Amino acid sequence: xxxxxxxxxxxxxxxxxxxxxxxxxxxxxxxxxxxxxxxxxxxxxxxxxxxxxxxxxxxxxxxxxxxxxxxxxxxxxxxxxxxxxxxxxxxxxxxxxxxxxxxxxxxxxxxxxxxxxxxxxxxxxxxxxxxxxxxxxxxxxxxxxxxxxxxxxxxxxxxxxxxxxxxxxxxxxxxxxxxxxxxxxxxxxxxxxxxxxxxxxxxxxxxxxxxxxxxxxxxxxxxxxxxxxxxxxxxxxxxxxxxxxxxxxxxxxxxxxxxxxxxxxx
Amino acid sequence: xxxxxxxxxxxxxxxxxxxxxxxxxxxxxxxxxxxxxxxxxxxxxxxxxxxxxxxxxxxxxxxxxxxxxxxxxxxxxxxxxxxxxxxxxxxxxxxxxxx
Numbered sequence: 575x576x577x578x579x580x581x582x583x584x585x586x587x588x589x590x591x592x593x594x595x596x597x598x599x600x601x602x603x604x605x606x607x608x609x610x611x612x613x614x615x616x617x618x619x620x621x622x623x624x625x626x627x628x629x630x631x632x633x634x635x636x637x638x639x640x641x642x643x644x645x646x647x648x649x650x651x652x653x654x655x656x657x658x659x660x661x662x663x664x665x666x667x668x669x670x671x672x673x674x675x676x677x678x679x680x681x682x683x684x685x686x687x688x689x690x691x692x693x694x695x696x697x698x699x700x701x702x703x704x705x706x707x708x709x710x711x712x713x714x715x716x717x718x719x720x721x722x723x724x725x726x727x728x729x730x731x732x733x734x735x736x737x738x739x740x741x742x743x744x745x746x747x748x749x750x751x752x753x754x755x756x757x758x759x760x761x762x763x764x765x766x767x768x769x770x771x772x773x774x775x776x777x778x779x780x781x782x783x784x785x786x787x788x789x790x791x792x793x794x795x796x797x798x799x800x801x802x803x804x805x806x807x808x809x810x811x812x813x814x815x816x817x818x819x820x821x822x823x824x825x826x827x828x829x830x831x832x833x834x835x836x837x838x839x840x
Numbered sequence: 841x842x843x844x845x846x847x848x849x850x851x852x853x854x855x856x857x858x859x860x861x862x863x864x865x866x867x868x869x870x871x872x873x874x875x876x877x878x879x880x881x882x883x884x885x886x887x888x889x890x891x892x893x894x895x896x897x898x899x900x901x902x903x904x905x906x907x908x909x910x911x912x913x914x915x916x917x918x919x920x921x922x923x924x925x926x927x928x929x930x931x932x933x934x935x936x937x938x939x
């Protein structure tokens with residue numbers, strides 16, 4: 575039986591959906607059978623990050639309300655055989671699904687898949703409760719900003735009182751130059767405050783925005799630092815021991831490269 | 841001059857925004873976790889001033905009352921109360937005189 579992993583954060587804009595798409599894609603690249611579920615009903619995004627927005631016929635609410643079978647609603651990825659996607663409904667709201675239905679859906683999915691990744695909406699209301707209902711473990715996503723860390727702390731508290739016992743942290747959008755200059759919290763500052771294990775550190779990277787423009791997760795791009803970080807998270811999720819990326823502030827050379835126009839967007 | 845140079849090169853750790861963020865984060869998490877509002881702390885502070893003022897003159901403007909997390913599950917109430925001078929006639933002795 576597979577493992578259901580919810581990706582959650584409290585705060586919006588921390589690259590939760592980006593994390594879901596990239597970790598899911600990376601797992602599928604490793605040969606795992608993966609289902610990605612967008613539970614952000616009314617504000618779906620995962621379809622865009624995966625580049626599957628034109629293939630949607632049925633959605634999550636169609637499945638939970640019995641309008642179609644689960645197999646009919648699952649969209650197969652255009653590049654990877656083992657990757658499937660269940661989109662959220664765009665014209666309904668979070669109350670269209672209840673936690674019990676999500677539990678049943680997750681149970682059904684993990685019979686078939688090695689990993690089921692649930693993309694959780696921002697907030698701590700019904701959407702959050704739905705998203706965590708069927709999960710075995712959680713990945714809490716935060717940014718090196720106090721507002722995001724505070725929300726992550728709240729989420730960790732809520733997860734502790736749920737049935738989810740494994741809960742690990744992703745620090746997204748780190749900017750090594752700013753950390754070096756003393757203008758950004760570093761990973762240790764965050765870990766000192768949140769009592770939770772770390773599973774990944776992802777640098778803020780232009781390649782993420784470019785890959786979202788294209789609808790092609792950054793893990794496909796071998797020269798993307800963020801893509802590499804997400805591939806490492808996927809490996810750690812499968813139990814592999816992978817050392818954390820050394821994020822260096824390449825500031826001193828960066829400006830020279832920029833001066834000579836050597837810094838092209840990849 | 842040295843301070844200027846340090847700031848210019850971004851090495852002045854005391855004024856870096858990271859340290860401000862770290863301190864603000866620490867405080868806000870302590871408060872969030874034990875569910876104490878800043879108002880509650882403010883009224884505790886006022887009560888402390890009132891009681892202590894019976895016995896000594898204190899510097900109210902630089903009085904600090906805060907909650908700190910000691911380790912994982914315990915919280916300490918830390919009060920830093922600068923004393924200007926002791927009052928000669930304490931409340932107790934006044935009471936004796938009256939009695």
